[in-house]
Amino acid sequence: MLEDAAFELFLEKGYAGTTVEEITQRAGVSRNTFFNYFPGKSDVFWVDLDAGVETLARSLDAQPVDIGLIAAIEDAILTACAPFGPSRVPWALTHHELIGSVRELQSSALGRLTDQAQVLAAFTEQRLGLADGSMFARSLAYAAIGAVVAAAQAWAAAGPSRGELASFVRLALAPVLDGFDRALKN
């Protein structure tokens, strides 16, 4: 209920023009109830996306140890993207123009992205036996997440005829993973 009310109001009056009180009024609850379900106003933006990205860590855990690091990362990321088909586009992505213009939304976005990157970096460090905070692991992780973001934006912008998110991600990710794969082999 809160989610629906929030999205409606965001469309009607914009993100900044919508107060938490208005959201809760439309949903028929009190203002405090909102904060029982969401840590903050901006978090309602990402609910349907969060469910998907949580799978990244699980996908990484499920990777067999005998396949290469790069292949494992690619597979885990694509697995995490699999639920997002042509008709299941997270609300946040179809309205990502809001994210660029509202600073508060950038905060919540970056928090989630760094979480994902941290998961990737930790996996890389563990696989390669690198020290904590290794630059190689971090740059691989950040670059990969960056490519995924580019893919998600392009996918959301592609309109109703868009295909699977995973195919976009595979394309955007390929140069990055190829580059790090070669770096590993030298």
Add this chain to the structure above:
Amino acid sequence: MLEDAAFELFLEKGYAGTTVEEITQRAGVSRNTFFNYFPGKSDVFWVDLDAGVETLARSLDAQPVDIGLIAAIEDAILTACAPFGPSRVPWALTHHELIGSVRELQSSALGRLTDQAQVLAAFTEQRLGLADGSMFARSLAYAAIGAVVAAAQAWAAAGPSRGELASFVRLALAPVLDGFDRALKN
């Protein structure tokens, strides 16, 4: 004055534990004066970094048209990093553990990063004659910026014996640029 007072107080009481009013009191001005100089509390965090990153756009403009896209990007980024030597570490980087823990700082960080990425993406689109919002240009830009962030963190964490930021960036950036370079040639 405001900057110094802010950094002192951030160290003494933490970022969240410091109010704008305390900053301005220590600086001997009124609270409103703070907002005459900084758009928000978090922006004081990045003042010495902003001066450096503004040079990226200029460096890109100054690139001769006859060198390749990837080489131009690498040169422009390294040029922008040049001012940061072993002793000139932006305050934000030496205390980047704050950024990870304070959501508000992530906001201001991401805003700056996306600005930089946007500059890179626009440059790439123009050079390759790509459409606005091209996924290739964006993924190159995001991945490159991601690698730079990893390099900056490693550099700041390297302690007083750190060398030039540029050498870290060159290392972190190499796999990414190599990967996109190969993608371009195929």
Add this chain to the structure above:
DNA sequence: GCAATAACTGTGCCGCGTCCACTATGTGCC
């Protein structure tokens, strides 16, 4: 019928960020 747990509500508070009107403090011009 009762206790315990969870979900929701009311109230008050703090701090950020914005707006607007007001007051120095120069600075250039006639």
Add this chain to the structure above:
DNA sequence: GGCACATAGTGGACGCGGCACAGTTATTGC
């Protein structure tokens, strides 16, 4: 000297997000 003008700073008020705390309804299990 006198005047218009721009600039930097001040004071006061307000809206909103977010937090804390206490109180109040359900719902569940014994």
